[in-house]
Amino acid sequence: MAFRPVTHVLFDMDGLILNTEDLYTVAFQNIVSQFGKDYTFDLKLKLMGLQTQETTEMIISALDLPMTPEQFIEESKKQFDALFPDAKVMPGAKRLIEHFHNNNVPIGLATSSSKESYDLKVNKHHKELFSLFPYKTFGSSDPDVKNGKPHPDIFLVSANRFPDKPKPDQCLVFEDAVNGVLAAKAAGMQVVMVPDPRVPEHLRADATLVIDTLLDFKPELFGLPPFKS
Incomplete structure (x- = not known):
């Protein structure tokens, strides 16, 4: 070519x-595990590159989570605070x-x-x-x-x-x-x-x-x- x-x-x-894509996977799996759900690579593929609000809404919808976008973002921030600095x-x-x-x-x-x-x-x-x-x-x-x-x-x-x-x-x-x-x-x-x-x-x-x-x-x-x- x-x-x-x-x-x-x-x-x-x-x-x-x-390597933060790996860390996003850990963070989101930690959240959805509370509801017995899996953050699969197929779902991740659809989300990579999206903005925060869009990502949040798609995860909640795809996994039918009993959370509001605001709650998910709040939980995410706690995970990110622990994971992202390293x-x-x-x-x-x-x-x-x-x-x-x-x-x-x-x-x-x-x-x-x-x-x-x-x-x-x-x-x-x-x-x-x-x-x-x-x-x-x-x-x-x-x-x-x-x-x-x-x-x-x-x-x-x-x-x-x-x-x-x-x-x-x-x-x-x-x-x-x-x-x-x-x-x-x-x-x-x-x-x-x-x-x-x-x-x-x-x-x-x-x-x-x-x-x-x-x-x-x-x-x-x-x-x-x-x-x-």
Whole structure:
């Protein structure tokens, strides 16, 4: 497949830079276990990349939980407070972000997380790494992001935060979630997918490129500065 050269790069966060998708699974299972329910991977697949309110409503509906969205969010916050501060960086993420930063490739963060959730995940161990992103968009708390993934809003808003306002086809997105891939594609951007191994093949088809980890990415494929050997 031929890839188009790009000038700007946008990163998702959960499950791509940090292992927080695993932590969301633990948190939600802890909540639904109280009602004898299972937070399955099939359900998770539908939710990855969505904003907080949408995620909450879908879990309650899918599992028929006797909770209001407000109660679920309150329970979730208790779980997140315990789990998120010790989130780990995913393989290859630090190397790639630092590579782009050191080679003056404009990079931005485009996460469906709220600012509050981001702070929980980043402030204890990862402030230095995330300080390399001069532009950050938090989908669940940014009024400019009207619709969550798979809608294109977050990537279009994020691209517009760069001072030189690149066109969508000048931007490359890194994503782990199916909804995120669809959002990037809807925005008119190329997207590199680093999926959970359990994501079925047919749900990877919309990605421009699929790799196992960020360690496998070759920047020169998209006209970006290569790693020095």
